[in-house]
Amino acid sequence: MANTDGPTRERISITAYELLKEKGVSGLSMRALADRLHIKAPSLYKHVADKDEIIADLQARGLREFGEAIKKAGKSRKAKALAYRKWALGNPHLYEITVSIPLLRDRIPPGLEDGVTKMIIEITGKDHAHARAVWALMHGLVDLEIAGRFPKDADLDLTWKRAIAMIGKA
C-alpha cells in the first residue's frame, strides 16, 4: 500500500457528497472523486462496485436529511411546505440526485423511502392519493424553479402561497 491511511468507505461517501455539493451531478465523476481522495479512479472499485453505489449512497443521504428537515419544521402544513422548498433550494444538487434521477431502490436501506412517503401522508392528513398530489405539487414547484423554467420576474413566494392555499382547501 502506498498510502498508510487509504480512503475508507465512509470517507468516499463524504467526499462524494462534498463533490456533489460543489460541482453538481455532472461534476460527480469517478476520476474527480478519486482525485479528491488522492487515488486513481480504478482504485475506487476496490471499495465500491460501481458508480451507482455512490449515487445510491447520496440518494439515501438525501432522503435522510430531507426527512429530518421536514420533521424539524413547524407542525402546520404551511410550515412543512415552506420547509420542503427551503431544503430543496438549499440543497439543489442533493435534491436533484435524490428525486430527479431514478431512485436505486434495491441499493438504499429498506424503509427509507417509505418513511418519507408516510411522513408526507401524515402531514396532509388525508388519503394516499391526496398526499401524492400534494407531494407532486411541491416537487413540481421545486423542480421547475431549480430548472429555471419560471421567468426571472415570476413571484415565486406568491406562487407558493397559492399552492399552499390549494393544499389547505381540497
Place this chain on the structure above:
Amino acid sequence: MANTDGPTRERISITAYELLKEKGVSGLSMRALADRLHIKAPSLYKHVADKDEIIADLQARGLREFGEAIKKAGKSRKAKALAYRKWALGNPHLYEITVSIPLLRDRIPPGLEDGVTKMIIEITGKDHAHARAVWALMHGLVDLEIAGRFPKDADLDLTWKRAIAMIGKA
C-alpha cells in the same frame, strides 16, 4: 460528395425525433444519429453547430406538439389536465427533453415558451402565480410518474382526481 441526397437539416431534425422516441434521451447520441442518416458523426457538424442545437430543436417540437394537444382537448380544466397527463405519458422522452432538461431559451423560436405559458394561464383563469402552481402540480405528477417514484400499486387515476379537485377549489 459520396451520397447524392445528403441529409437536409429537416431530415436531421426528423431522424433525431425518431431516435429520441425509440431510444430515449440517453440513446440520442451524435454517432447513433449519424448512423441513421448513413453518414459519420463528424459530418453532422456540417449541418449543425453542436448537439445542443438538436436538443433545442426537439424542445421546440415538444413545446409545439404539447401546445396543440392541450388546445385540442376539451375546454374544462379537468379535460385539459387529463390531456396534459395523456400527452406527457404518451411522449415521455419528448416530455423529458422538453421539460426535465434545462430549456435552451436562446435557441428555440422566440415566443414558443411564452405561448404555452399563456395558454396555461388562460386555462386556469386566474393570476400568474396560480397558473404556475397548477402547472407545477401537473408537472410534478407527470415527472414523478415517469420517474417511477410512485409505488406500483398507487392509484394514480385517483391521485389525478384529487389534484384536479385541488385546482378547482383554490
Place this chain on the structure above:
DNA sequence: ATTTCAGGCTAACACTGTTAGCAAGGGAGA
C-alpha cells in the same frame, strides 16, 4: 475549363465508466 465550395471522410483529443493484470506492503499463521 477552371475554380469554388458543400459535404462527405478519417484521425484524433479529452472526457466518461469500467476491467484486467501487476506490485507492494501489512497482518496472520507456522
Place this chain on the structure above:
DNA sequence: TCTCCCTTGCTAACAGTGTTAGCCTGAAAT
C-alpha cells in the same frame, strides 16, 4: 522470524461520449 495471502494501490486499456482538424471529391458556377 519467515512465509504466504490479501488488501489496496497502480498503469494500460476498451468502449463509449461530444467535438475539432484536415483532407478529398464531385457538383455547380463563372
